Amino acid sequence: MIYREAGDFKTGYREDGQTFPIKLDRWAYYGVLAVAFGIIPFVINDYWASAVLVPFLIYAIAAMGLNILTGYAGQVSLGTGGFMAVGAYAVYKLMTAFPDVNIVIHILLAGFVTAFVGMLFGLPSLRIKGFYLAVATLAAQFFLVWLFNKVPWFYNYSASGQITAPERTFLGEAVTGPASSAPAKYLICLGFAFVLAWLARNLTRGMLGRKWMAIRDMDIAAEIIGVNPLGAKLSAFAISSFFIGVAGALLFAVYLGAAEVGEAFGINKSFLVLFMIIIGGLGSIFGSFAGAAFLVLLPVLLKNLLVGSLGWPTDLAAHLELMIVGALIVFFLIVEPHGLARLWALAKDKLRLWPFPH
Amino acid sequence: MASVPEEGVVTPDGRQIGGVLMEMKNITLRFGGVVAVKDISFDIRKGEIRAIIGPNGAGKSSMLNVISGFYNPQEGEVWFKGYRRGPMKPYEVARLGIARTFQNIALFDGMTVLDNIMTGRLNKMRSGFLAQALWWGAAEREEIENRAQVEKIIDFLEIQNIRKTPVGRLPYGLKKRVELARALAAEPQLLLLDEPMAGMNVEEKEDMSRFILDVNDEFGTTIALIEHDMGVVMDISDRVVVMDYGRKIGDGTPAEVRGNQEVIDAYLGVAHD
CATH class of the missing domain: 3.40.50.300 (P-loop containing nucleotide triphosphate hydrolases)
Incomplete structure (x- = not known):
């Protein structure tokens, strides 16, 4: 009964264009922000940070990045893992080369490096589309992993071939390295996720977002209207790669602490992030978060349920978990091919009319 | 002749x-x-x-x-x-x-009527990338000014009621009209x-x-x-x-x-x- 736009009058185009046009949605948004920034940091423990919240936030950033490219601009990419590796190795080289510079600046710079690399690998998109572009980005994935394996300069000639994040602080708190605390890790990821989500929303609701969607929906018509396909596609690759690079840098520096490129940033990562945006909803910022939550939380939930509550053996649970997650993905795609974001929107549409649907 | x-x-x-x-x-x-x-x-x-x-x-x-x-x-x-x-x-x-419409409608099906028509005005918008990302200053002002222009065209072609409908859901005749609106938006x-x-x-x-x-x-x-x-x-x-x-x-x-x-x-x- 309360979920209504009735009585919430819009008197200008500014108000009409706002992200949450319904008052209850706005309150819910501020409420979530208040809990995320104000309460969770004080109650979070190591288990919640490392098993649930930090990976969720990092993958949400990566999913937003891929969603900008695939969901908004319509360019399929299977190179997400490779671009995350670029972010990770860039931040590693920067952290070790310039130990005195703030880690946040390093992470942002790693994003810019990835944006540049992404743009290079986006060049083929001007000529090829669809499956063929996917194959081209797949080449990027394998090439980048190969590069980081083969050239010792990237891992500072370490004997193991691994990269390990040294301790760096932000505002006096260690956010990387073994001494970093759960709230610090959580807050830095939350900060990045929040700011990047806000930027993504602004970009996608403005003219740049419309150009991307125009290219996605009908590229010939877009060009005749005045969209420069070169600019639109390359900007999508650059911005998407920036997000993915930041996610890769956070994944390595804050979450994993140490990484080996083939294991941490292999083709599996590309598929994982792609599944996140397909399940969450293509062309939706909320969908990126929903998809990341689904694929990060579900395995944890199932493990807790099967091993923790039912007391099954761990190996059996691990295999069952794969099967159940796979089955659920298929189920969701059949029930709602447009993802969780569409389900959420439909639920809200119903709620607006409830309980008098006529 | x-x-x-x-x-x-x-x-x-x-x-x-x-x-x-x-x-x-x-x-x-x-x-x-x-x-x-x-x-x-x-x-x-x-x-x-x-x-x-x-x-x-x-x-x-x-x-x-x-x-x-x-x-x-x-x-x-x-x-x-x-x-x-x-x-x-x-x-x-x-x-x-020079603006045009197509014989087989070439609208952007995934976008709303409003966004389709706003896309027609892309050559009228000058705000830079950073302003758009921060939704600050020129970007927001331009968006609102151009929205006002687009609303005039929406009034003119009598499609007010379908403003926020995704174009893919519209019947043929209305799609043709939205396409005309998008072309007109470019002035x-x-x-x-x-x-x-x-x-x-x-x-x-x-x-x-x-x-x-x-x-x-x-x-x-x-x-x-x-x-x-x-x-x-x-x-x-x-x-x-x-x-x-x-x-x-x-x-x-x-x-x-x-x-x-x-x-x-x-x-x-x-x-x-």
């Missing part, structure tokens, strides 16, 4: 038709061995409604694609606003002030319409004809259109070009064209009692 004096004329219904806006000189367009357009010349005057008619496969759409810059002709010259237009990318032509000097009334019933055709006349009248937009409904063409256009097999076989006012024997043989036909 229709002769319009250089300084322009006033039509019987009071519209001002001015000098030459666009001139096609000896255009020839080939696809491999197929000649789609053969040595065609005609002009489009400022403020007029110019129709291109002809049987299927006559090269009308190819001609429109040459005007809109989608095809570059092998021979001939395209003059627009007194300058010769070299080979251009379609998005550069859009910046010159073009020359508007190209490729079969704006194809597949419509009589009522929808009447609506569309009224919109075309109103656009021409209120905004002073020059319109070039391809249409098969002869009743509509003869009613609304000032001058007509007739094409057949890539050649021009007639050019003039509707009355002149109707009386041209070659046009009657090739396209219009005669009534048999």
